[in-house]
Amino acid sequence: MWEKAILGMAALRMMSGTLELLAALLILKVNQVEKALLINSSLAIVGPLVMLTTTTVGLIGMSDRISFAKIAWIFLGVVCIFIGVRK
Secondary structure: OHHHHHHHHHHHHHHHHHHHHHHHHHHHHHHHHHHHHHHHHHHHHHHHHHHHHHHHHHHHHOOOOOOOHHHHHHHHHHHHHHHHHHH
């Protein structure tokens, strides 16, 4: 059987993918570049939140098997990704 963390991570990714598909269909429906850009821009918030949440769920699932120092390094890596993308 699957671990709870795996199920949670997969569920978050499925919800994210479903939201992406729904946004694509909505872009086709509105058929206007301005509105399509607005829809696309709103998805820019979802991606990082899903990545951060999925990483957190995975780390919580592994917390009994890895040291606090390794968890800190992983979070530092995620912070570096956000800083690198931002600037």
